Amino acid sequence: MTATTNRPLRHAVIGAGMAGILAAIKLKQRAEDFVVYEKAAKIGGTWRENRYPGLSCDVPAHAYTYSFEPYPEWQAYYATGSEVQGYFEQVVAKYGLAADIRFNSEVSALDWDAGTNQWTVTLADGSRDVFDVVIAASGVLHHPRLPEIEGLDSFEGPAFHTARWDDTAPIDGAKVGLIGSGSTGIQIVTAINKKVDKLVHFQRSPQWVMPVPQFQYTEEEREAFRRDPALIDAIRFADEYIGNIKRFTDAITDIDGPQMTMIEDVCRQHFESSIRDPELKEKLRPNYRAACKRLIYSWCYYEEVQHPAVFVETGKIARIEPKGVRMADGTFHELDTLILATGFQADKFIRPAGVTGENGMTLDAFWATRPTAHYAVTLPHFPNLFMLNGPTGPVGNFSLIDIAERQWDYIDQLIDLLRKGEAASVMPTVDAHNAYEERRIAAAKTTIFGSGCTSWYLDATGVPASWPWSYDAFADAMAKPVLSEYAIRTPVAA
Ligand code: NAP
Numbered sequence: 001m002t003a004t005t006n007r008p009l010r011h012a013v014i015g016a017g018m019a020g021i022l023a024a025i026k027l028k029q030r031a032e033d034f035v036v037y038e039k040a041a042k043i044g045g046t047w048r049e050n051r052y053p054g055l056s057c058d059v060p061a062h063a064y065t066y067s068f069e070p071y072p073e074w075q076a077y078y079a080t081g082s083e084v085q086g087y088f089e090q091v092v093a094k095y096g097l098a099a100d101i102r103f104n105s106e107v108s109a110l111d112w113d114a115g116t117n118q119w120t121v122t123l124a125d126g127s128r129d130v131f132d133v134v135i136a137a138s139g140v141l142h143h144p145r146l147p148e149i150e151g152l153d154s155f156e157g158p159a160f161h162t163a164r165w166d167d168t169a170p171i172d173g174a175k176v177g178l179i180g181s182g183s184t185g186i187q188i189v190t191a192i193n194k195k196v197d198k199l200v201h202f203q204r205s206p207q208w209v210m211p212v213p214q215f216q217y218t219e220e221e222r223e224a225f226r227r228d229p230a231l232i233d234a235i236r237f238a239d240e241y242i243g244n245i246k247r248f249t250d251a252i253t254d255i256d257g258p259q260m261t262m263i264e265d266v267c268r269q270h271f272e273s274s275i276r277d278p279e280l281k282e283k284l285r286p287n288y289r290a291a292c293k294r295l296i297y298s299w300c301y302y303e304e305v306q307h308p309a310v311f312v313e314t315g316k317i318a319r320i321e322p323k324g325v326r327m328a329d330g331t332f333h334e335l336d337t338l339i340l341a342t343g344f345q346a347d348k349f350i351r352p353a354g355v356t357g358e359n360g361m362t363l364d365a366f367w368a369t370r371p372t373a374h375y376a377v378t379l380p381h382f383p384n385l386f387m388l389n390g391p392t393g394p395v396g397n398f399s400l401i402d403i404a405e406r407q408w409d410y411i412d413q414l415i416d417l418l419r420k421g422e423a424a425s426v427m428p429t430v431d432a433h434n435a436y437e438e439r440r441i442a443a444a445k446t447t448i449f450g451s452g453c454t455s456w457y458l459d460a461t462g463v464p465a466s467w468p469w470s471y472d473a474f475a476d477a478m479a480k481p482v483l484s485e486y487a488i489r490t491p492v493a494a
Contacts, residue, residue, distance in 0.1 A: 007421045007491075012037060012121045012131040014350060016101050017045020019388035019404040020137035021088060022066060024097050026408055035131075036097070037123070039106035043092050045139050047085040052162045052184065052339075053171070054191025055081030058212075058297040059399045062235040063242075066091065067405055070232040072225030076216045078299075109354045110134055112383060117424045117489075119384065133415060137388040137404075138353075140395055141344040141456075147179060150319040159320075159338040162188065169337045173197050177325055177333060179317070180341030181207055186296050188341060190304040199310045200333045202317060202325065205454070206283065208267045208290040214299040245398045249470045252291060252448040260448065264290045274302035283314045288453035294396050346456040346465070347371050349391060357382035358427075367391075370459040372437055374428035374485070375477050376467065377407050383425035383489070384418065386411040392440060394467035394474055396457065406478035413481055417488060424491040432485035443468035 009032055013023045016038035027034040042048050057064050061079035065071050071087055079087075092098060109122040119134045144161040146152070152159065158169035162184045170176075176196045178185055181203040193199055217225075225232050235241070251259035267290045275281040284305070305312065316328040324334040349371060355363035361381035366372075373379050376393030377386060388404045388411075389395060395403070417423035428436075441463050444450060449457045449464035459465040467474055 007132075007419060008033065009132040009415070009418055010034070010130070011133045011135060012107075012119065012129070013135045013137055014107050014353075015039075015045060015136070015138040016043040016092075016103075017047075017137065017139050018088060018401055019139070020045070020135070021092060021097065022401075022404050022408060023135045023137055023388065024100055025066075025091075025095050026412065028095060028097065028100070034100065035129070036101040037105045037107050037121070038101050038103050041103050043097075043101065044085045044088050046141060047081055047088060049142060049163045050081055050184075051165045052081075052188055052191075052341075054187035054189075055184075056187065057081065057084050058183065060235065060241050062232050063399050064401055065236075066401060069094075070225075070229050070236075072222050072229075072232065074217060074222075076214060078212075078214050107138075107350075107353050110350075110356070110385070112357045112385075114358055117384070132384060132418065134385045135388065135411070136350045136385065136390065138350045140346055140349065140389055143345040143348045144340075145343050145345050146340060147342045149179075149317055152320050154322050155320050155324075155335075155338050156322040157336045157338065159340065161340045161342070163344070169339075171195055171337060174336040175324075175334060176200070177202060177335040177338045178341055179339070180343065181205065182341060182343055183294060183296055184343070185341035186298060186301050188339065189310060190298065190300050193304050193307040193310050196309050200313050200325070200335065201305070201310060202313050203283070204314075205288075205293070206286045206314075207293065207296045208286050209270060209296045209298050209301055210263070210267055210290075211270045212297045212299055246471050248291075249394075249398070253443070253446075253469060255289070255446070255448045255451060260291070263295075267295070270302065276306065280306065280312060283312045289448060289451045291448045292451050292453035293455040294457070343456055347391075347459065349387070355382065355385075357385070370461060370463065370465060372433070374433045374436055375410070375481075377410055378414070378426075378428050378486075380428050380430045380433045380487075383427040383487075385427075386414070392444075392465055392467060394471075396466060398471055403474075406475060410478040410481055414486070421491060423488045425489045426486055428485055429487050432482075436485075440468055 011027055011034035013020045013034055013036040016036050020036055024036050056078050060077055061074035069091055106124040107121055108124045111120045118130050118132055120128055120130050122128050144163050158166045160166045171192055172195045174196055175198045177200045178188055179202040189201055247259045251263050275284055318326045318328045324332055326332050358381050366381055371391035373387050373390040376390050388407050389400060393403060414426050417426055444464040447464055447468045449466060457464050457466050
């Protein structure tokens with residue numbers, strides 16, 4: 001006989017960033033037992049770690065909130081990084097989550113016990129605890145990638161990665177070098193160009209830039225948002241945002257279709273009409289298709305990069321010397337400060353924690369070719385382990401909060417099987433996952449991300465590591481797990 005009584009569950013949530021906070025709220029609302037493990041001393045994840053000048057969120061602020069926690073206080077259409085951090089801090093306070101979070105607690109290992117159907121969570125300090133469910137919400141872009149450039153350690157001034165911002169480093173009136181022209185490097189150019197004596201922007205690849213509007217909300221508008229949340233919804237669900245997302249996902253999956261043509265036309269027109277100096281124009285002209293790398297959404301980059309203090313250096317860096325950067329052609333750029341906007345190791349996820357699932361399967365072994373997860377959420381061999389913003393999800397395609405909320409709805413239905421006592425453990429079957437991955441990889445290769453450029457979207461084999469279908473397909477997939485794709489072990493009869 002299968003037990004059908006409610007089973008009290010203990011959950012471990014790993015990470016107190018946007019996704020971990022979401023899981024904590026949802027579990028708290030169910031009055032379930034959970035602990036959030038956070039490696040740092042504060043909540044916020046990416047918004048805690050990134051404090052560089054110019055940091056802003058390129059999803060409209062009113063769309064970058066939990067659907068159940070609208071925020072009338074946003075100052076502008078696009079919010080600054082510190083405002084976003086403030087939003088999450090006030091959400092954590094409102095839901096009284098601080099006591100549920102163990103700060104300075106880095107998870108070093110997860111071990112599945114098939115006898116008890118539980119995970120043992122081991123922390124870096126050696127302490128252990130046991131849980132029925134693990135929610136991995138440890139983020140994607142949080143292990144800085146430092147460039148392998150000869151002599152980096154020899155630089156005499158401050159040299160630091162953008163996610164490790166050094167507030168003491170000379171910027172005002174200084175000679176500053178900035179390596180990297182992803183979303184981060186571009187935002188930094190727009191924020192420090194007028195403060196520096198000189199900014200040398202070392203650009204290995206130029207970017208396509210999608211022009212977007214930016215404007216401040218007035219106090220009257222904020223007051224109206226406070227009185228009438230429908231006004232917030234009108235922005236959140238406006239065609240300018242949600243319609244654009246749908247058009248964007250149509251474009252990336254139909255790369256010769258009308259939506260992609262429109263994106264390319266807008267970016268090209270913006271480029272052609274904005275850059276005045278012909279030499280700079282050629283430096284900034286991309287030689288790959290728009291949206292192949294993550295599109296830059298900016299209202300000011302092309303104007304700011306033309307500031308006289310900015311020099312875009314497109315030559316090859318030979319080495320870093322104590323006083324600056326030597327180019328392959330012998331040119332030397334003397335610098336006081338060197339900023340490394342060189343991105344992140346996007347294939348780590350919960351690692352370096354050692355994760356061991358059924359029959360001794362490790363995450364490193366399972367991900368030997370590439371990090372994968374079933375619909376970006378669950379993993380064969382790793383029962384009762386659920387990922388928020390895990391590998392191959394639509395990261396970069398639409399708001400990560402919307403993604404996490406939809407993933408939570410999917411996960412919650414699987415956890416329900418455990419809650420109701422209908423399952424002791426749940427994970428996708430190897431066959432279902434392999435069939436899914438085969439479909440995903442075939443589709444991913446035809447997306448714009450696979451159209452011939454380098455980016456952190458590509459896995460080690462060159463296949464785009466992202467969700468390759470539309471927004472609606474994602475919403476449909478997350479609405480209800482297909483239980484026939486899952487190995488559902490029933491509990492021992494009572
Ligand atoms: P990124 O997109 O990976 O860009 C890294 C940059 O560093 C690239 O320009 C890369 O050049 C360059 N680079 C790497 N190694 C180099 C080397 N050895 N020599 C010279 N150049 C080197 O990283 P990111 O800019 O930090 O952005 C990562 C992601 O974070 C974004 O795509 C986005 O998803 C997210 N983000 C979002 C926002 C936002 O507004 N919401 C803001 C910042 C970041 P190549 O292109 O030639 O490889």
